[in-house]
Amino acid sequence: MDGPTATLRRTSLERRDLRPDDLAIQIDYCGVCHTDLHALGHHDGGAGHPLVPGHEFTGVVTETGPEVTRFSVGDHVAVGNIVDSCGECAMCRAGQENFCHTFPTLTYGGTDRQDGSTTLGGYSREYVVRDRFAYPLPSGLDPAAAAPLLCAGITVWEPLHALGVGPGSRVGVAGLGGLGHLAVKMAVALGAMTSVISRSPDKADDAHRLGAHELIVSTEPEQMARARDRFDVVIDTISAPHDLGPYLRLVAMDGTLSHLGHLGPVTVETMDLLVGRKKLSSAGSGGRPATAAMLDFCADQGITAEIELLPSARVNEALARLRRNDVHYRFVLDMSDLG
Numbered sequence: 001m002d003g004p005t006a007t008l009r010r011t012s013l014e015r016r017d018l019r020p021d022d023l024a025i026q027i028d029y030c031g032v033c034h035t036d037l038h039a040l041g042h043h044d045g046g047a048g049h050p051l052v053p054g055h056e057f058t059g060v061v062t063e064t065g066p067e068v069t070r071f072s073v074g075d076h077v078a079v080g081n082i083v084d085s086c087g088e089c090a091m092c093r094a095g096q097e098n099f100c101h102t103f104p105t106l107t108y109g110g111t112d113r114q115d116g117s118t119t120l121g122g123y124s125r126e127y128v129v130r131d132r133f134a135y136p137l138p139s140g141l142d143p144a145a146a147a148p149l150l151c152a153g154i155t156v157w158e159p160l161h162a163l164g165v166g167p168g169s170r171v172g173v174a175g176l177g178g179l180g181h182l183a184v185k186m187a188v189a190l191g192a193m194t195s196v197i198s199r200s201p202d203k204a205d206d207a208h209r210l211g212a213h214e215l216i217v218s219t220e221p222e223q224m225a226r227a228r229d230r231f232d233v234v235i236d237t238i239s240a241p242h243d244l245g246p247y248l249r250l251v252a253m254d255g256t257l258s259h260l261g262h263l264g265p266v267t268v269e270t271m272d273l274l275v276g277r278k279k280l281s282s283a284g285s286g287g288r289p290a291t292a293a294m295l296d297f298c299a300d301q302g303i304t305a306e307i308e309l310l311p312s313a314r315v316n317e318a319l320a321r322l323r324r325n326d327v328h329y330r331f332v333l334d335m336s337d338l339g
């Protein structure tokens with residue numbers, strides 16, 4: 001990251017020497033998540049720590065520490081946005097490392113639990129990770145198109161699963177981007193009647209192709225009114241701050257709005273919850289068991305992201321296009337140009 005223009009430049013960095021339970025991974029593909037843009041926007045330009053984004057990647061194991069038993073050199077693996085947790089709190093014991101009471105160590109911009117260094121992410125040719133936070137990549141999944149499953153995919157999978165989405169559920173997905181398009185594919189594969197709620201009517205054909213049965217244009221009040229109280233679950237992946245009222249009004253009685261996209265304070269009109277006993281929830285990333293289950297489900301169902309693959313040297317172009325919503329539906333960087 002180079003200055004306030006939030007462009008990235010190539011540099012070299014050292015990964016730590018392997019600890020007994022570490023893997024070294026050659027990164028082949030890394031997805032570009034909207035969170036990377038948020039992080040670049042908030043970064044101080046390198047005065048404190050350098051910022052290396054990237055938290056959904058796939059690659060090949062190149063070395064293993066002496067205590068590693070689950071992986072061998074040559075294995076195809078995937079890593080998401082969490083690389084460590086305390087392992088002892090109630091959340092970790094329940095397999096919800098993403099909610100660790102000491103906050104999970106993030107793949108970039110986190111603080112390593114042993115040496116206190118700042119973690120540097122997957123826009124890179126190599127990563128060193130504790131073996132518990134690497135996942136075998138199922139052989140049926142294309143490693144480039146599977147990379148986004150590790151952040152975008154798991155982030156929408158956990159709430160779909162936790163909220164009991166299955167055959168007969170009615171699901172609305174707000175925002176058809178990286179998270180949104182995977183939410184549609186997964187909800188459809190789970191058997192739900194799935195709708196997209198988007199401000200972009202030109203995405204209607206894509207929505208249908210992904211398996212949704214309709215696209216509701218969020219800027220058309222009559223369309224929104226017609227969909228009132230329709231969905232058991234609305235997965236809100238919108239990346240900008242927005243009024244939750246119009247989306248809560250789409251939720252059916254006792255249903256849930258899962259607000260995953262723009263994290264931060266929100267204002268809620270209580271009447272939007274009261275009328276219909278609606279629930280407002282959120283989620284982020286996933287625990288180890290859910291991440292493994294999500295990968296199995298995707299392998300079974302043939303679900304991967306719709307990607308545009310670019311050489312990593314074109315990362316700034318990917319970020320600029322993501323910023324202006326010109327992406328169908330995830331950029332993935334090919335790291336092989338990093339040597």
Ligand SMILES: NC(=O)c1ccc[n+]([C@@H]2O[C@H](COP(=O)([O-])OP(=O)(O)OC[C@H]3O[C@@H](n4cnc5c(N)ncnc54)[C@H](OP(=O)(O)O)[C@@H]3O)[C@@H](O)[C@H]2O)c1
Pocket residue numbers: 032033034035036038151152155174175176177178179180197198199200203237238239240242260261262263283284285322325327329
């Ligand atoms: N909870 C978590 O752990 C977690 C994990 C990953 C990402 N995130 C966050 O989730 C959000 C989505 O990430 P992403 O990678 O899917 O982003 P993305 O690919 O850019 O998709 C975001 C979508 O939101 C809609 N949108 C954007 N700006 C909008 C606006 N001003 N008003 C209304 N709709 C707007 C657009 O959909 P339409 O054109 O269809 O309207 C866009 O495609 C980001 O804020 C990201 O930081 C959260």
Ligand SMILES: [Zn+2]
Pocket residue numbers: 033034035036055056081151152
């Ligand atoms: Zn992400």
Ligand SMILES: [Zn+2]
Pocket residue numbers: 085086087088089090091092093097099100101102
């Ligand atoms: Zn913990």
